[in-house]
Amino acid sequence: MERPIKPARLRGDRVTMAHGGGGKAMRDLIEEIFTDVFAPPGTEDQARLTAQALTEPGAQLAFTTDSFVVSPPEFPGGDIGKIAVCGTVNDLAVGGARPLWLSAAFIIEEGCEFDLLRRIVASMQAEADKAGVRIVTGDTKVVERGSADKVFVTTSGVGVIPAGRDLQAANIRPGDIALVNGVLGDHGATILAARGDMALTTDIRSDCQSLNALIEAVVAAAPGTRAARDATRGGLASALNEMAEAAGVGIEVAESDLPLRAEVKGVCEVLGLDPLYLANEGTLVLFVPEAEAQAALDAMRATEAGRNAAIIGKATAGPSGRVTMRTLFGGQRLVDTLVGEQLPRIC
Amino acid sequence: MERPIKPARLRGDRVTMAHGGGGKAMRDLIEEIFTDVFAPPGTEDQARLTAQALTEPGAQLAFTTDSFVVSPPEFPGGDIGKIAVCGTVNDLAVGGARPLWLSAAFIIEEGCEFDLLRRIVASMQAEADKAGVRIVTGDTKVVERGSADKVFVTTSGVGVIPAGRDLQAANIRPGDIALVNGVLGDHGATILAARGDMALTTDIRSDCQSLNALIEAVVAAAPGTRAARDATRGGLASALNEMAEAAGVGIEVAESDLPLRAEVKGVCEVLGLDPLYLANEGTLVLFVPEAEAQAALDAMRATEAGRNAAIIGKATAGPSGRVTMRTLFGGQRLVDTLVGEQLPRIC
Missing domain, CATH: 3.90.650.10 (PurM-like C-terminal domain)
Structure with a gap:
């Protein structure tokens, strides 16, 4: 992804426990690595969304979630971020839903390289663009070295099943x-x-x-x-x-x-x-x-x-x-x- | 929670890697520990939902997510399951939304005791009942011993912000x-x-x-x-x-x-x-x-x-x-x- 270069606030090249503490370091991590790319609407801890399709008579809301723990996190043809978007888009789509919005929650192991996270996030945004969905809300948690394996990603998805469609x-x-x-x-x-x-x-x-x-x-x-x-x-x-x-x-x-x-x-x-x-x-x-x-x-x-x-x-x-x-x-x-x-x- | 006793299909008392493999063992884990309690609607990998409130003019959909990694997973006054429900209900509520539906995704470490999972799930369902929300969809993944810490829970929530309400x-x-x-x-x-x-x-x-x-x-x-x-x-x-x-x-x-x-x-x-x-x-x-x-x-x-x-x-x-x-x-x-x-x- 081509993006304007901003002054870096993150120091070092790896995630530390401080990046999960709820303070300035966490905000820097979230802004510099996640929200600068995903650009979620608003600044609150939840997205507020409207879609005409949701209000049409007979439409149903579809809601799904998956955690992704693939090892290794990068492999030929994709990475854990791309899978996290495709997997949830597909769970919605095979049920007949038109996917609209995704959430993305990251559990990050202390010591994880910022650059790995950047690649995963870019890959998620690229796949979301391709699938026509938006990543509208998210979360990050940091756990001690040895309490996770680099990064786990959980995506949830919301979509609309048009009236009369049923692929069960x-x-x-x-x-x-x-x-x-x-x-x-x-x-x-x-x-x-x-x-x-x-x-x-x-x-x-x-x-x-x-x-x-x-x-x-x-x-x-x-x-x-x-x-x-x-x-x-x-x-x-x-x-x-x-x-x-x-x-x-x-x-x-x-x-x-x-x-x-x-x-x-x-x-x-x-x-x-x-x-x-x-x-x-x-x-x-x-x-x-x-x-x-x-x-x-x-x-x-x-x-x-x-x-x-x-x-x-x-x-x-x-x-x-x-x-x-x-x-x-x-x-x-x-x-x-x-x-x-x-x-x-x-x- | 008082529940009728069903014949146990799970063998042993701990989660093994087989419980994450996509086959019969995973289905037994999911049914016996999760869906028997959460009783999600339908049998598909996504929930299909309708709510009158969503179709009212000016209503907005609220969508949020959080991963929970609290250590220890059980503590006086709650556990990781209760927090996972309260945290997401509260993220929705402080934005003015009436919470409706939650998803719950579990990343489970190999060796985690079934009984810990059972207590967490019972606690989630009890808090969901209290808050008036339904846990409608979910996921489980199993990672090797040492690649997570017992259990991590990610909940996402969907709610409706009534027309005219704005608590930003x-x-x-x-x-x-x-x-x-x-x-x-x-x-x-x-x-x-x-x-x-x-x-x-x-x-x-x-x-x-x-x-x-x-x-x-x-x-x-x-x-x-x-x-x-x-x-x-x-x-x-x-x-x-x-x-x-x-x-x-x-x-x-x-x-x-x-x-x-x-x-x-x-x-x-x-x-x-x-x-x-x-x-x-x-x-x-x-x-x-x-x-x-x-x-x-x-x-x-x-x-x-x-x-x-x-x-x-x-x-x-x-x-x-x-x-x-x-x-x-x-x-x-x-x-x-x-x-x-x-x-x-x-x-």
């Missing part, structure tokens, strides 16, 4: 077609490689991106769209299982139809991981009536986030809550929910 | 009277004593409480109320300085009028602390026109949170941004903003 998983009916907007597992594979302790070198980048524009495009082209869910922690497998359970349907996918990069397949083979369970940060599953599947696919492919969109399967009358996959070898296998952790601190 | 600090005018709702410094002194490393034994309890009902009572009795701010990190001194600066007025308070417990004075004398800078979690400063000061005082004293309310000073034409105190010895001293930390991890 419970709406899926047997025969509906399942689509994804892009390749699977890039985020999980990127974080694995970025940790360094696997000695992996890849060109994979996180898929971290906001999906609100894509969802608006799909809903316009396929107004009967039933449901959307982002496939984050737990990957596509967990998203499909949650959707099957919520709707009381079965879901069948075809392994041959799942879009996967060769590099991600490679990482998974080397490490014995299943890409269906790898986390994504810019990938969603949509269910649409069969008659609108092609329109939805075309609409996705016309957006930046949907270039690699694909039809991957369909909902079936049962067994309720069961997800199965036709394998490349012609067999059928159960795709269960993940039991434990696949990879900690993925988001 | 910039509204204060010279001659306005300053009031507080209760004794100062109880929270800060409680945390100091609770840390144990001071070998202090006191009967002081945190003042941690929601102030929305008190503010509604004051605004009804003194409709000209200009501004309100809660005196949290940095204490009364920091709140007054921020208000003086925002309004471009001076503020004079009288030491003899400041309500203080003998025990808090004692702790401050022993440790060389100034109670003006001690944090509060249920104490606010209000400015009202002189003609309404008695009505505001009476209204506060009639509420549970305002029993010890007092007039402590007034706004003056200048010098702009300066806060001064008439001392018990008849002198005048500057009450500056805190520079560094007085006490880390107070909230």
